[in-house]
Amino acid sequence: MSQVPQDLPVPAGTFAGKVILLLGQPGSTTYAIAKAFRAAGAQLVVSGDGLEQVPSDLSLPKANVHPTAISGLFDTVEATFGPVDGLIIDRVASGCTAAEDILWKRWRAMNADIVDCIFLAGSEFARRCFARGDGGDILLLAAAQVIDGAAGNSLESAAASAIASLIKSWTVEWLNDDVRVNMIEVGLVEGLTNSISDLASRRGIDAVDTVPLARLGTADEVAAAALYLTSPYAAYIAGAQLRIDGGEWLRANLGGAPFLPPRTWLGSSKV
Amino acid sequence: MLPADEFAGKVVLVTGGGSGVGLAMARGFALCGARIAIASRNEETLAEGAAELHGLGAEVFTVQCDVRQRNQVTDMFTQIEEATGPVDFLLNNAGSNFPALAENLSVNAWRAITQIALDGTFFCSQEFHARRCRVGRAGAIINNLASYAWTGFPGDVHSAAAKAGTLNLTLSLATEWARDQIRVNSIVVGTYPHSRVPNNDPREREGRRGRTVPAGRALRAQELGWAAAFLCSRFGGYITGLNLVVDGGDWLRRDLLKPPFIPPRERKDLWFGQ
Numbered sequence: 001m002s003q004v005p006q007d008l009p010v011p012a013g014t015f016a017g018k019v020i021l022l023l024g025q026p027g028s029t030t031y032a033i034a035k036a037f038r039a040a041g042a043q044l045v046v047s048g049d050g051l052e053q054v055p056s057d058l059s060l061p062k063a064n065v066h067p068t069a070i071s072g073l074f075d076t077v078e079a080t081f082g083p084v085d086g087l088i089i090d091r092v093a094s095g096c097t098a099a100e101d102i103l104w105k106r107w108r109a110m111n112a113d114i115v116d117c118i119f120l121a122g123s124e125f126a127r128r129c130f131a132r133g134d135g136g137d138i139l140l141l142a143a144a145q146v147i148d149g150a151a152g153n154s155l156e157s158a159a160a161s162a163i164a165s166l167i168k169s170w171t172v173e174w175l176n177d178d179v180r181v182n183m184i185e186v187g188l189v190e191g192l193t194n195s196i197s198d199l200a201s202r203r204g205i206d207a208v209d210t211v212p213l214a215r216l217g218t219a220d221e222v223a224a225a226a227l228y229l230t231s232p233y234a235a236y237i238a239g240a241q242l243r244i245d246g247g248e249w250l251r252a253n254l255g256g257a258p259f260l261p262p263r264t265w266l267g268s269s270k271v
Numbered sequence: 272m273l274p275a276d277e278f279a280g281k282v283v284l285v286t287g288g289g290s291g292v293g294l295a296m297a298r299g300f301a302l303c304g305a306r307i308a309i310a311s312r313n314e315e316t317l318a319e320g321a322a323e324l325h326g327l328g329a330e331v332f333t334v335q336c337d338v339r340q341r342n343q344v345t346d347m348f349t350q351i352e353e354a355t356g357p358v359d360f361l362l363n364n365a366g367s368n369f370p371a372l373a374e375n376l377s378v379n380a381w382r383a384i385t386q387i388a389l390d391g392t393f394f395c396s397q398e399f400h401a402r403r404c405r406v407g408r409a410g411a412i413i414n415n416l417a418s419y420a421w422t423g424f425p426g427d428v429h430s431a432a433a434k435a436g437t438l439n440l441t442l443s444l445a446t447e448w449a450r451d452q453i454r455v456n457s458i459v460v461g462t463y464p465h466s467r468v469p470n471n472d473p474r475e476r477e478g479r480r481g482r483t484v485p486a487g488r489a490l491r492a493q494e495l496g497w498a499a500a501f502l503c504s505r506f507g508g509y510i511t512g513l514n515l516v517v518d519g520g521d522w523l524r525r526d527l528l529k530p531p532f533i534p535p536r537e538r539k540d541l542w543f544g545q
Contacts, residue, residue, distance in 0.1 A: 171520040175485040187509075212449030217509035224506035233272040233497045236461065236490050238520040247511040250446040257413055269472040 047187025135178025171239030187245020299496020338391030445512030461518025486519025
């Protein structure tokens, strides 16, 4: 049973006059975040492929992962709305591929899409904040299940762990200049179809049953946390990893299903 | 921050709620319409805290309790229920602390700190859970933590060990009680100078201590209230087992080269490393 908050955790005008750049991806979290920030008064620019349905004040194609292209993206936004006050990057991703089968090209492509993109966009954002002597907020989203490593997720885990590390280093480097960086770790949430839901269906279990709180999260709950973390009300929260997963990661026990070597269920070429 | 009626009709119990961090968190709930119960061993502290909360227009109930005593915890909940109705949210904030070298810590001193923070948190949580289950209602717990729960803290081994235990309680109870719809989270409280912290001067909130934090200032009372209220609200309904660090980046201040190490027993000021 979902208990979806229909209103906002911050006053409606909290982001009035603020420009938020959302580097999104198709899925419920990008949509809900865009909707929530607009409702809270932000001018919302979304950039990414396949985001035509995402509510925004300006929709831009996905920028190439290259310093010039990323800088150009900020230039375009600034030319229309003025300086960017908040940067949100939604890269909730999980995989299901045996490590030995991950091709170098795919490794490079995903790292570019996640780690390189976040590094380039985050550092470009910070430089522009410093240049105008103003602060800003960066919020990064990744899949909770892969943060600490997960079989079949060498790629996604390495990227998510890199994000978790970046927010800590950036916090110490930039917070004194009022550029704040945080992270949301997204668990099982309605409307996010990924390898986890695929795996649940292959194993014949309902993903809901795997969550201690006995329900999936909602994208609106993720958006509510995003609003709070990037608002002035969370000004003292920096370098934080806010996990929204209904307690899914805490399921330690001495039993569990018999261990199957991951390559037996990942369809590895080595089986 | 939250809608003004977010907690209308709800009751929050804040142990150690008469002053400091507990009172700061209580204010956050008072501003969102909750009825507030504050507990403390000290009657004077309770009176001062209640006066402040009354000033915000809140309905306040005070109760004296030593959370180390299991029977007193039961009595406390009964008194609050009779006065205000069942407790919806529990903020485990009761604690005490003082600088001491481990080798000089007496058995009584060790027990005083660990029993308030760890035993007290467990007793209150257990009683809260039982009563929520009895009425078949959801609830939320917030445990007050410090980053030394996982970093350790020379000169504060008693509190650090107790907080580490409390962090673990957050994780275990979040899972044990999830199907009862009891969410359990922690808030790591950063530099928050107030009158009950040894060697801290609240007047220096933006001064000496604040300058040691990447955020460039100390924590403000309302920021604690907002964080606790958010986690207990509908908006935090899918969050459990979280340890939310509200410290202005303080615990992340690793450096490749740190200042020269002064062994704890050679320090003039044990906690401040000098």
